[in-house]
Amino acid sequence: DAGVIQSPRHEVTEMGQEVTLRCKPISGHDYLFWYRQTMMRGLELLIYFNNNVPIDDSGMPEDRFSAKMPNASFSTLKIQPSEPRDSAVYFCASSRTWTDTQYFGPGTRLTVL
Amino acid sequence: GQNIDQPTEMTATEGAIVQINCTYQTSGFNGLFWYQQHAGEAPTFLSYNVLDGLEEKGRFSSFLSRSKGYSYLLLKELQMKDSASYLCAVREGTGANNLFFGTGTRLTVIP
Numbered sequence: 001d002a003g004v005i006q007s008p009r010h011e012v013t014e015m016g017q018e019v020t021l022r023c024k025p026i027s028g029h030d031y032l033f034w035y036r037q038t039m040m041r042g043l044e045l046l047i048y049f050n051n052n053v054p055i056d057d058s059g060m061p062e063d064r065f066s067a068k069m070p071n072a073s074f075s076t077l078k079i080q081p082s083e084p085r086d087s088a089v090y091f092c093a094s095s096r097t098w099t100d101t102q103y104f105g106p107g108t109r110l111t112v113l
Numbered sequence: 114g115q116n117i118d119q120p121t122e123m124t125a126t127e128g129a130i131v132q133i134n135c136t137y138q139t140s141g142f143n144g145l146f147w148y149q150q151h152a153g154e155a156p157t158f159l160s161y162n163v164l165d166g167l168e169e170k171g172r173f174s175s176f177l178s179r180s181k182g183y184s185y186l187l188l189k190e191l192q193m194k195d196s197a198s199y200l201c202a203v204r205e206g207t208g209a210n211n212l213f214f215g216t217g218t219r220l221t222v223i224p
Binding site: 004041042043044045091099101102103104105106107 | 144146154155156157158161200202212213214215216217
């Protein structure tokens, strides 16, 4: 079975530009999570969806961040406008239920210059 | 809230045994996970403990003591490919958003 798929794998952009990260969860998984990982703060949960509905976005750092899940097989995380401090690796993960193991995608390494 | 503490770095010799500790403070403990993360790659699930005791899975074992807020990951017969970061994650209470990760322990296996 294919795992969680993320694109792009690497993104380099300039400050002020819009960035869109994409995720395809594992088929049949009802939960989708967006994480951000930095050396200083480790893995932080930004937002999660249950059956395509955003449940908790309290981890989203600012209004510049938004996430959508238009259907069960696709989610986006958008940063607009991007800032250098947004540079990090962004992971998408999915699980069948909230108690099940979360499976992570390969991540998107974002660099904002 | 929760405070998850792990050593930042460890070094061990190929073929040896290494123990990576994790301590936590949480109100409403509801499970502890260990993930392995190779440099530049995604975290991958290793183990899950919700009850006290030792869970063994091949060369890897994980131990939990809820009363002490303590867990360890034990790696036996170390191989070079075990060089990676090991993340301790604690689930607090109920709800899918209550999984908190430590900053990880970077393990280097030397010949």
